[in-house]
Amino acid sequence: xxxxxxxxxxRTLLTPAVALLFVWMIVxxxxxxxxxxxxxxxxxxxxxxxxxxxxxxxxxxxxxxxxSLQNTLVLVGSVLGLTVAxxxxxxxxxxxxxxxxxxxxxxVIAPFFVMPTVSALVWKNLLMHPVSGLFAWIAKxxxxxxxDWFNDAPLFAIILIVSWQWLPFATLILLTALxxxxxxxxEAAEMDGAGPLSSFIYITLPHLARPIxxxxxxxxxxxxxxxxxxxxxTGGGPGLQTTNIAFLIYSQALIxxxxxxxxxxxxxxxxxxxxxxxFLVRMVGRNLEA
Amino acid sequence: xxxxxxxxxQKAFGPxxxxxxxxLEIADGSFVVFVGPSGCGKTTLxxxxxxxxxxxxxxxxxxxKNVVAVPPAKRGLSMVFQSYALxxxxxxxxxxxxxxKMAGLPRAEISRRVEAAAATLNxxxxxxxxxxxxxxxxRQRVAIGRAIVREPKAFLFDEPLSNLDAALRVQMRxxxxxxxxxxxxxxxYVTHDQVEAMTMADKIVVLNAGRVEQYGTPLELxxxxxxxxxxxxxxxxxxxxxxGENAAKYGAATVGVRxxxxxxxxxxxxxxxxxxxxxxxxxxxxxxxxxxxxxxxTARYVGELSLAAGDRVxxxxxxxxxxxxxxxGNSLWT
Numbered sequence: 001x002x003x004x005x006x007x008x009x010x011r012t013l014l015t016p017a018v019a020l021l022f023v024w025m026i027v028x029x030x031x032x033x034x035x036x037x038x039x040x041x042x043x044x045x046x047x048x049x050x051x052x053x054x055x056x057x058x059x060x061x062x063x064x065x066x067x068s069l070q071n072t073l074v075l076v077g078s079v080l081g082l083t084v085a086x087x088x089x090x091x092x093x094x095x096x097x098x099x100x101x102x103x104x105x106x107x108v109i110a111p112f113f114v115m116p117t118v119s120a121l122v123w124k125n126l127l128m129h130p131v132s133g134l135f136a137w138i139a140k141x142x143x144x145x146x147x148d149w150f151n152d153a154p155l156f157a158i159i160l161i162v163s164w165q166w167l168p169f170a171t172l173i174l175l176t177a178l179x180x181x182x183x184x185x186x187e188a189a190e191m192d193g194a195g196p197l198s199s200f201i202y203i204t205l206p207h208l209a210r211p212i213x214x215x216x217x218x219x220x221x222x223x224x225x226x227x228x229x230x231x232x233x234t235g236g237g238p239g240l241q242t243t244n245i246a247f248l249i250y251s252q253a254l255i256x257x258x259x260x261x262x263x264x265x266x267x268x269x270x271x272x273x274x275x276x277x278x279f280l281v282r283m284v285g286r287n288l289e290a
Numbered sequence: 291x292x293x294x295x296x297x298x299x300q301k302a303f304g305p306x307x308x309x310x311x312x313x314l315e316i317a318d319g320s321f322v323v324f325v326g327p328s329g330c331g332k333t334t335l336x337x338x339x340x341x342x343x344x345x346x347x348x349x350x351x352x353x354x355k356n357v358v359a360v361p362p363a364k365r366g367l368s369m370v371f372q373s374y375a376l377x378x379x380x381x382x383x384x385x386x387x388x389x390x391k392m393a394g395l396p397r398a399e400i401s402r403r404v405e406a407a408a409a410t411l412n413x414x415x416x417x418x419x420x421x422x423x424x425x426x427x428x429r430q431r432v433a434i435g436r437a438i439v440r441e442p443k444a445f446l447f448d449e450p451l452s453n454l455d456a457a458l459r460v461q462m463r464x465x466x467x468x469x470x471x472x473x474x475x476x477x478x479y480v481t482h483d484q485v486e487a488m489t490m491a492d493k494i495v496v497l498n499a500g501r502v503e504q505y506g507t508p509l510e511l512x513x514x515x516x517x518x519x520x521x522x523x524x525x526x527x528x529x530x531x532x533x534g535e536n537a538a539k540y541g542a543a544t545v546g547v548r549x550x551x552x553x554x555x556x557x558x559x560x561x562x563x564x565x566x567x568x569x570x571x572x573x574x575x576x577x578x579x580x581x582x583x584x585x586x587x588t589a590r591y592v593g594e595l596s597l598a599a600g601d602r603v604x605x606x607x608x609x610x611x612x613x614x615x616x617x618x619g620n621s622l623w624t
Binding site for chain 2: 182188189192194198202203207
C-alpha cells in the first residue's frame with residue numbers, strides 16, 4: 001500500500017518534468033517529419049502541398065548527399081585519429097613532473113575554451129592565409145611557395161582546425177586516466193624487466209583503453225555536427241569539397257530555402273548518427289564494461 | 291644463490307635522511323624480516339635493494355657483485371608488492387608469465403614454467419581468469435607466483451599480507467614460510483607486524499628512524515635485546531620499563547621486565563599495586579597494575595586468574611629475566 005502510494009506520488013511529481021521534456025523533443029521532431037512530406041519552399045510560401053517521400057528521394061539521390069556523407073565520415077575519422085594519436089603522447093608528457101606544470105596544462109587546455117567561430121577565424125586569417133598567414137611566412141622563410149590551404153587542401157585544413165580544438169579534450173581525459181595508473185604496477189613491470197616501450201605497450205596502453213573509448217564516443221557526437229568551422233572558412237567549398245551533412249542541410253534550408261528537403265535531410269542525419277553510434281558501441285563500447 | 295650484503299647504505303630525499311647507514315649480511319637461503327614502526331625506512335631499504343630507488347651512498351652486493359648501478363630487472367630479484375600490483379587486463383597466466391615474456395623466453399618454456407608455478411600455488415583452475423575475478427588470497431598467490439616463476443636470487447616482500455583479513459593472514463603466513471623453505475631462495479620480508487616477524491624470520495632486522503637497531507634471530511631479540519627500543523618493540527604486550535630509584539637498585543638507569551616474567555601474588559616481596567584493568571582471554575590473563583611510584587605495570591599470566599579491577603596484588607620479577615639498560619638506553623649484559 002505504502003509502496004503504491006509512493007509510486008503514485010513519484011509519478012505525479014515527475015509528470016511535469018517528463019511532459020516538458022517530451023514536448024521539447026517531440027514537437028520539433030513531429031514538425032520536421034511533417035515538413036519533410038511537404039513541398040515547402042520559402043520562396044513560394046503559398047504552394048505547400050503533400051508530396052509523400054519525394055523530398056527524401058530528392059535528398060538521397062542528390063550527388064551532394066554522397067559527397068557530404070563521405071566528407072562527414074572523413075572529417076570525423078581523421079579528427080578522432082589525430083586527437084587520440086597526438087593526445088596520448090601529449091598526456092604522457094604532461095604527466096611528467098616539470099616546473100610550471102600547472103601553467104603548461106592550462107595552456108594546453110585553452111583551445112577547448114575558444115569558440116569554434118573564433119578559432120576558425122584565427123586559423124583562417126592569422127595562420128593559414130596564403131598571403132599574410134604565419135604558415136605562409138614560414139614557408140617563404142624556407143623558400144617554398146605558400147600553401148593556399150582553403151583552395152588546395154580545404155578538407156584537410158578543416159580537419160586541422162577541428163583537431164586543434166578537440167586535442168585538449170582528448171589530452172585532458174587521457175591525462176586524468178594516466179594519473180590513476182597505479183605506481184606499483186609500473187614498478188612491478190620494471191621489476192619484470194619491461195623497458196619504457198614494453199611498459200607503455202603492455203601496461204599503459206591497456207589502462208588507457210577505456211578513456212580512449214570515452215574520447216571516441218564523446219568526440220563523435222560533436223564531430224558529426226561540425227558546422228561553424230566550415231561556415232566561417234570555406235562555406236562548404238570549393239565545390240562540395242568541405243560540405244558535410246550538417247552544412248548540406250543548412251544550405252538546403254537557408255541558401256535554397258527548401259524547407260521540405262532540408263527536413264528530410266535532417267531526418268536522414270538522425271538515422272546516420274544512429275547507425276554510426278550503433279557501430280561505435282559495437283566496436284569500442286565493450287571497453288566500457290567493467 | 292642469493293647472498294646479499296649491504297655496506298653503509300644511505301638514502302636521503304633532499305635534506306631528509308631516511309636510511310642512515312645500513313650494514314647487513316644476508317646469508318643465502320635465509321628468511322630475513324625487516325621490522326619497525328611506520329616511517330622507520332624499512333620499505334625504503336627494501337626498495338633500495340630492489341633498485342626501485344637509487345642509493346645516496348654505500349654499496350649493495352648480490353652474490354659478491356656491487357649492483358648499485360644495475361637496473362632492477364637485471365638484479366635477479368623479484369618483488370611482491372603490498373597492493374599486489376597485478377596487471378588488471380591480463381589473465382593470471384599473463385600476469386605470472388609477463389616477466390618471462392619480457393626476458394624473451396620461448397612460448398613453450400613460459401607456458402611450462404607458468405603452469406609449474408601455478409601448480410605449486412594451487413592456482414591451476416584460475417589460470418585464465420582476470421585478477422578482478424579472484425579473491426584477496428588468490429590475488430596474493432598470483433603475486434607470489436609472478437615472483438617465483440622467474441627463479442630469482444631473492445624474493446622481496448613489501449608487507450604482502452597487510453591487505454588480507456586476520457584468518458587468511460595467518461594461513462598465508464604459513465604458506466609463504468613453507469614455500470620459501472621448499473624453494474630455498476633467500477627472502478627479505480618487510481612488515482610492521484612483530485608477530486609476522488617473530489614467526490616467519492630466520493633473522494630479524496629491527497629498524498628505527500633509518501638505523502638498524504639490532505640484527506639477530508627472533509629469540510636473540512626476545513631474550514637479549516640490544517637496547518630499549520628493541521626491548522620495547524619485540525614482545526606483546528610491551529615490556530615494562532622502570533627507571534629511577536627502583537632501577538638503581540639493580541645497578542642500571544632503566545630496568546625492563548616482560549609481562550610474562552612478573553610473578554603475581556597477593557602478598558610478599560615485590561612491587562605492590564592495584565589492578566586497574568583485568569583482561570581475561572581464557573588462555574591468558576593480562577593485568578594492568580597501578581604500582582604507585584613505579585608506574586603502570588602489565589603482567590601476563592598463562593591461564594585464567596580470577597582477579598578483577600580494584601584487587602591489590604604484588605608483582606615480583608623473575609631475577610634472571612630482568613633486562614638492565616644504561617642511561618643511553620643500551621643493554622648492560624650480565
